[in-house]
Amino acid sequence: MAQPRRRRAATEEKVTRVLETAAEIMLREGYAAVTSRSIAARLGIQPPLVHYYFPTVDDLFVALLRRVSELNVERLTAVMASDQPLRAWWDLASDPRGTGLLVEFLAAANHRPALKQEMGEVARQVRQMQMAALEKLLPEYGLDPDQFPPALIAATVQGLGLGIVADETAGYKTEHEQARAAVSRLIDRLEQQRASRHPD
Template structure:
């Protein structure tokens, strides 16, 4: 089977610039502002040239999600292998930039089936990774899997982080600061307990 053609360095650099611009627009203005004209203008390209690299906006969104998800998976693997895995995981999950981008991807996926399919693949991959590690480390925290199954811990960590960041970014006063502080205390206690047992 023939190997796919490798992009030239100049092409890779332009693709990176396009993806960086699209990501910044998503964060600053929302996913709906990510148009070929907006992205091209931001980096000084013509719209037709942008479409040479990404023939459709769906392809651009999917490429942006894949690039972001590769980073997230790598960072999640590092977090779960760290000396304080729950703390590192929480820090990653509650990162405002990452959560804000995830919210925009979710909104965009409601209107772009290709993006929705890719998000599903990424979500399943990350959840499998989380649950596999939780199967191994939960007993170190004295978390009985009958009471605290990995699926519950993973959904709680990710869901709470996403909800808190969404409210913070939107400026809603939903006692998110108190919830964040309480979660921080809980994780510190769990990490201290695990350290004493080891």
């Protein structure tokens, strides 16, 4: 993969617009619709300008993944420090926009080794962050880490969010509304349990 060019501060706004446009195309039309031509057409610029910022489509996808991941880490940090960490985390994990992008990244990574490698590293870092937070939080919810290890809780929250949003986005008749409601009720009970164990 070509190395990204160094950019002057004045170009950052244009780069951000390119990445935001790529994300919108991914969400609306799928990752395969992301090309220099489609981005340029949306922005009213010439395709070579997109190539100036991102010499290859792989460069663009990796840059977008890094940008999205940085924002998600910031959100996850705030979520884990909130008054209702599991509730806030579930809302983040089951957000249609963020998870919809993840679905497209996963699909694209199946065909783009550079993106797949980057996604693996991002997933590892985020999972370590989640597990570190859960090690402290699980006892507050009355959950035994030996029975419900942080790795299980992290995989469950992320996996359920991904599965439900993927089915919602695709319009599959898989009773995803029922699943979402059931998870919400479970989290409500856990948050009530935590509040009773740790009253303000």
